[in-house]
Amino acid sequence: MGKARELDHETGSSEERQSAEERPSATSGLVEQVIEEVRTFIHQNHLGAGAMLPSETTFADRLGVSRPVAREAYRALAAVGILDVGNGRRARVAVPDASVLSLVLDHTVHIKQLSIQQIFDVRRTLELRTVSLASLRRSNEEAATLLNLVDDMRRAAASPNDVLVVDIAFHELIAQASRNPLYSLLIGSFRAATRQTFHIGWQSRRTVESKLESINNHQRVADAIAAQDTPRAEQAMSEHFDSAINLLIRAGVV
Amino acid sequence: MGKARELDHETGSSEERQSAEERPSATSGLVEQVIEEVRTFIHQNHLGAGAMLPSETTFADRLGVSRPVAREAYRALAAVGILDVGNGRRARVAVPDASVLSLVLDHTVHIKQLSIQQIFDVRRTLELRTVSLASLRRSNEEAATLLNLVDDMRRAAASPNDVLVVDIAFHELIAQASRNPLYSLLIGSFRAATRQTFHIGWQSRRTVESKLESINNHQRVADAIAAQDTPRAEQAMSEHFDSAINLLIRAGVV
């Protein structure tokens, strides 16, 4: 069923300079064109998650470009999570996860174009919503797992690294319980940035009761979600973020 | 000067199978390793936006890999907005913009892993926050531009495409006025998805007064931001989203 659109790039076509002046990343460059071709190929053939794409060689031949060009296009789409390439296998359509955006945010913080405080503001905004949705839509298993995570956190209170892992799992599970994968994607993308700042906040909690206060905040959130008490869940999450942000500000993270 | 970390990849090293079972995109593959090397290079040398990186050849030689490998690593990082590569120029450190996430969201919607309604829920959550921040932090120029955009929208009411352009500019300007670039990044990333659904909603506004209602919603938002009336701005934006979402639901977009 060779029903793919026919788009023969005449090798000697010298008629493609309409307005390639504005953005150098738009249409100039063979690789960018092939990337666009691959995207339209996915859309026009209605390929879903896991569907296989033509091989690099096939796609390169069909478009009249060399294999390295098609290869770089595949690699670029894999880098943004649209394709899943692997040795020996054909490239498959992938469903993007949080890792790409996590890399981007981590980089943006590193080059000082984004502050931890700004990320926390967005996190607070998003998680005040996910906690509401989660209290309405969570399954019984998710509620139970959430309560277990708080117990895990209490047990791991002496090990910052373990607390961090549990804390991340806690917030991502709430996002998952919101039944909106975009919230999961966005909140999951804060992982790299959270990892870098967690220890600052946690170590500034000198006393045991200060650490217990943080854990109790999580407890209140989990309890409210388990009880499906939406206003209380939102209130508890709000206090949790207030506590965390104030801690970071006092620790000097501006 | 050549102070980069030395990490010679022994060609015949057969001792790297600790746990490369879980994720095929983690450490397997030379390109992935080089991508990681480039990231650590940026971090360790504290390169900021616009800083130049070594050439593909230099980096490839230093790591003992071929140029195509280094090239694909650069290309992958450029695809996610971390690098800015161009013909003739050396690669520079870039500040990521919304285009990458826009591509990802567009793709995720296309493969039916994300619905328009779910995107709208996130948009509503984020923009209820940006409109609050904007009402507090907007400059006088931004307030004036916002009011002008509403006038433009009123003038362009007969041309759906023009309304769409103005509408996008309206929401992105509010995000910019929030003084948090992460909000700009996220809200800007909804452009591709918004473009696809705008016409459905707008065309379902059959009567003139229905279109005017939408424009008046924008007017109320802009007025409240100009007056720095935060609660009213939030209320107006909330009504704007309620109106838009109800419209899409009635149009059958589930």
Add this chain to the structure above:
DNA sequence: TTTGTCGTTTTGTATGACAGGTTGAATTCG
């Protein structure tokens, strides 16, 4: 029916080459 084997396909990596663009320094002119 299940399993093991083997050949084919596909990706991973390397090498070499050349065209075209960019950059910066040397040069020349005012």
Add this chain to the structure above:
DNA sequence: CGAATTCAACCTGTCATACAAAACGACAAA
């Protein structure tokens, strides 16, 4: 002496080819 110009070195874009490694599918054997 300063500024515009020219030019050469550098760098990326693209291509062709080759071989290794991994995965897949078909076929044969238990």
